[in-house]
Amino acid sequence: MSQNTNEQTALVIGGSHAAAQLVVSLRQEGWGGKILVISDAAQHPYHRPPLSKAYLSGEKSADDLLIRSPAAYAKLGVEFRFNATATAIDRNAHTVRLDDGEVLRYDRLALCTGARVRKLPIAGAELAGVHYLRDLRDAEAIKRDLRPGTRAAIIGGGYIGLETAALLRKVGAEVCVLETMERVLQRVTAAEVSRFYTRIHREEGVRIETGVQAVEIVGDDGQRATAVRCDNGQQVAADLVIIGIGVVPNTELAAAAGLGVDNGIRVDEYAQTDDPQIVAAGDCTNHPNALYGCNLRLESVPNATEQAKSAAAAMCGKRKAYRALPWFWSDQYDLKLQIAGLNQGYDAVAVRGDIEGSRSFAAFYLQEGKVIAADCVNRPMEFSLAKMLLSGDKQIPIERLTDEGVTVKEMVAELRG
């Protein structure tokens, strides 16, 4: 890609975490032309993680969620087209068509289209009181349905489901989590960590049912949800049902334009698609990860933000590889979980701390004796240590990692020494 001039236009499709970073990085990388964001949202990019946390509890308002103030974008000369959906890309003409029929020309195009909730195709899923949770509108609708004594059923025991369960307990709801697999968080954590979260949620008064499938949401005459019926015959009374069964990447626009798509828009380590004029970043991409030697599609804010920096550089004709270590977080009750790396392919787990009885521990995932990832609950020091282990080539023997008599400080010094 060649350098841009002031007459050129950078179009960004999608207006969330990836886009918010990309437009700032574009200016930092020297983009002097127009920047226009096409967003189907009604407002400037906002933080999504608080939707299942402080926003739902009322501790934060919609304004508190904004990633940047409207004035900050104006200062950068970044324009937004809200409530607008891009419906087609013409790669030959370098144009994007919007849902109102308008056609916009681009010199560089960024796809930050993210992901949407996976729908549950069961009877009753359209009843009043049944919700998904992906955007501000969803969170507002849930809030409207929350009343004292709400009985909530959460379908899906992943992070979103469990965070929402924690939050609903905090506001006094009766909560039951229904999970199809044998344990909560089965797709993403070790059995020890699933057991930990099950224990904590039960201590907090959440009912957790695993190995059950929701097959119908039952409603009353007014078409409001009253219960969830499961495949084992049990019926869970619920006037609020939240479905959190994962997301699917928004790749249709890219696929229709002939770009490579495979569980995400295929990009290289510079966030570049098959088309030199088009980059992509965030939840919508499938990208190579040098650290793990494989292709990944990640669903996290740090991924969206870091990849957007590479995408912006590529739009300005520079090459900045995206090689950041994957990391995630999840907040439930007083538990701050920080996850470093990816545990795919682990063959053992070593735990530091009392995972069975306390509210703080670090679980290190090992592959042939080497740490490949860590789940750290209320253990910020161990999280830093894990990141050091994953980024460097030195290891700490497992006996020392799990020995609370050896301080994290000592181990950090060992790695630095």
Ligand SMILES: Cc1cc2nc3c(=O)[nH]c(=O)nc-3n(C[C@H](O)[C@H](O)[C@H](O)COP(=O)(O)OP(=O)(O)OC[C@H]3O[C@@H](n4cnc5c(N)ncnc54)[C@H](O)[C@@H]3O)c2cc1C
């Ligand atoms: C409730 C909740 C809690 C979360 N908690 C955490 C957490 O604790 N930690 C963490 O790291 N991550 C968390 N996440 C995940 C995180 O929010 C996502 O990884 C992040 O939002 C990805 O950003 P993105 O910009 O790639 O995509 P998205 O946020 O999905 O945004 C893409 C936007 O583009 C829009 N769009 C798509 N196609 C078009 C089109 N054709 N035209 C116009 N607009 C379009 C979409 O509708 C959407 O608004 C959470 C997510 C949710 C929903």
